[in-house]
Amino acid sequence: MKQHRFILSLATACVALLCGVGNLHAAAPSDTPERPAARSGVWYEIFVRAWYDTDGDGIGDLDGVTAKLDYLKSLGVDGIWLMPINPSPSYHGYDVTDYRQIHPQYGTLADFRQLTDAAHARGIRVIMDLVVNHTSDQHPWFLxxxxxxxxxxxxxxxxxxxxxxxxxxxxxxxxxHALGKQHYLGTFTGAMPDLDFDTPAVREAIDDIGRYWLAQGADGFRLDAAQHVYYDFATQTDDPAVLRKNLQWWTSFHQAMKQADPDVYLIGEVTREQPSELEPWFGPLDAVFDFPLASQLIASAREERTGTLGALLGRIAAAIPTGQDAPFLSNHDQERVMSQLDGHAQHMRTAAAMLLTLPGEAFIYYGEELGMRGTKPDPDLREPMRWHRKRSGTGESRWKRFSAGDSAEVSVDAQQDDAHSLLAWYRMLIDWxxxxxxxxxxxxxxPEVTNPHLAVWELSDGGDHALVVHNLSHQxxxxxxxxxLARFNQVHLTSQPDARIVAGQLHLPAYASAVLE
Structure with missing residues (x-):
């Protein structure tokens, strides 16, 4: 029944979706079956602590996520990923002490159910971080x-x-890690002891936890440290037996979740350097994050040259099932995109344009659409979302001080109604x-393209074909x-009105993107 409610709510919300900002060259609406339930395939990662505070304690909360669903709807995303929301002794939550409760600073189970109901009414799915490779050393199990x-x-x-x-x-x-005369395994830190998945009771407990949150309204999970369930030691980096045991476990978990909710979505964190290393995870999981692609997209945008992007996309096409890639630019463990690009606004737009014209389920890190900056250490990557020009505005999280030095223009208030803002750029691309x-x-x-300043790829789905072209250059x-390429003779979508085809040549202004049909 949950899927039926979700489809109905998605269809109800489609009118707002079809009124996206910034589409400069769009075809007229059609009556095809796709249009009423049109999706963007874009997810948005939220650190609840940093998002929006509704009770005045300076800490973002679940009610704050609910309060800002209309903002997310206007952005065009149709899914959100909540970083850990379970009780934990740490600010980040990746060491859980109770898998069936909500961190008291974030709210209650009733607040979570209210959030999922409100999200589904807007056609937005909700997945939550599931951190089961390890627990907190303060979890009752470990005690x-x-x-x-x-x-x-x-x-x-x-x-x-x-x-x-x-x-x-x-x-x-x-x-x-020593505990008296005993030593226990902690792949990350001593505060995060690893569970032993060769113990049947552990597997049963994790399956039960997954079913529990699906029953509470979650649509799936982002699976933290998915490869580390059995990959514990540096010597196991390329051990096929370790990989096999990891995949066997996640296949079992996936089957259990599918029985509870046939439409469940499972995406894993698998930090590998080549698409071929991600390929075995499709099937056991619905998707894994494309770390190799993230690094290359940013490098290509920064250098204004494709570099090895074309070859990498070719390997991705060969290794990853069609439409199942999970491209992104950065997340809570990495320097923010704008920082990686040294504050270069046009390079930021180029990186976003490439990300959001690639197939699969794309992920955006909160504040990325505003150009928020952030560098290590980790807390500085997870600073409060900028809603207002003044940091003391209503709802602003105060969980930590700002370190990035962003101006007042890096805020929702400053960009919300500015058709030329980075926020409007993201809305336009998501609407595409x-x-x-x-x-x-x-x-x-x-396709083979000799110009190193042009990133070009073709997308085909049945009878639909599109050629995506990005000018990475300032010229x-x-x-x-x-x-x-001769059959692509019409500019259907473009980020700049001066993009045009003349005598069999596509002319693209500096930093422009176009989709040809």
């Missing part, structure tokens, strides 16, 4: 596990007599994905529409 006679002792991994206690973990730190479904679900291919560029 009980300290006693070797307690059944929970088998829920965690303990060093045997032959263990190499100086071993390096898969994340680069110490793998083993609804205008042309082939942009989000088309099969990807990369105007041309593309010859000859040979296999």
């Amino acid at each position: 009980a596990a300290r006693d070797p006679a307690d059944p929970h002792h088998a829920w965690y991994t303990w060093a045997g007599p032959r263990a190499q206690l100086a071993a390096t973990s898969a994340t680069g730190g110490p793998a083993w 994905r609804r205008e042309l479904p082939v942009l989000r679900k088309g099969a990807l291919s990369v 105007a560029q041309t593309l010859s529409l000859a040979g296999a």
